[in-house]
Amino acid sequence: MxxxxxxxxxxxxxxxxxxxxxxxxxxxxxxxxxxxxxxxxxxxxxxxxxxxxxxxxxxxxxxxxxxxxxxxxxxxxxxxxxxxxxxxxxPNVFFKSFAQLKLPTVRKNKDLAERLLARIAAGEESSEQTTESLRHMEAFYSLLESFLEDFAERWAEVRQERFETDEAAP
Structure with missing residues (x-):
């Protein structure tokens, strides 16, 4: 370059x-x-x-x-x-990047686990290992989504306190 x-x-x-x-x-x-x-x-x-x-x-x-x-x-x-x-x-590029690139993947993975677990609950056949993996996946991504949403709220507060701007937070 x-x-x-x-x-x-x-x-x-x-x-x-x-x-x-x-x-x-x-x-x-x-x-x-x-x-x-x-x-x-x-x-x-x-x-x-x-x-x-x-x-x-x-x-x-x-x-x-x-x-x-x-x-x-x-x-x-x-x-x-x-x-x-x-x-x-x-002005809020780092949060925007996080929100555009990370959060959608977390939600997509959580939704996948929930969707497949619902099919298993409705009677579709699945091995114990697959079911257990999907339960872990759903729990992990649900918790991560919650952490990320809490982080987004906290970042908006910190940004306003430390980096006063005319731009709306996140």
Missing amino acids: AHSNQLSETERDFIEEIGNGYESRGLRRLQGLILGTLLTKGDPVSLDKLTEVLGRTKGPISISVRRLEDLGLARKVEGPNNRRNYYASH
Whole structure:
């Protein structure tokens, strides 16, 4: 990845690690690189600046930025030149990422266990091991869902206390 001279070593490492984290979760590395770049900039960032910093062409950058917008992790903002599109990370990007990427998986797994246990309860055949595994799965994901929901409420409180913003929490 090519970098602008305006980035410090820490910023370059941060951007790379966000990109690597996205890739390790099965997402597009470029989306993580873009998000990492937005998180290092205090001012709105144009598509041209993103292409310069990341050493990529505008097409893939534009597609990835739109996907980040769809996920609620980045947003279009006003910049110095009205004829260009500018972007910034969402002010609550870490929670948004958690809510978009983690919580749905937890709920999906809990629902799967509940659905299959209901079929077993209705008389569908299943081994003791399968039934026991599904019970453990349902209990685990139910508890995790509860913890995550409690965490979301607590984070909203902490965010308001520590990071007063005009943006609505979560």
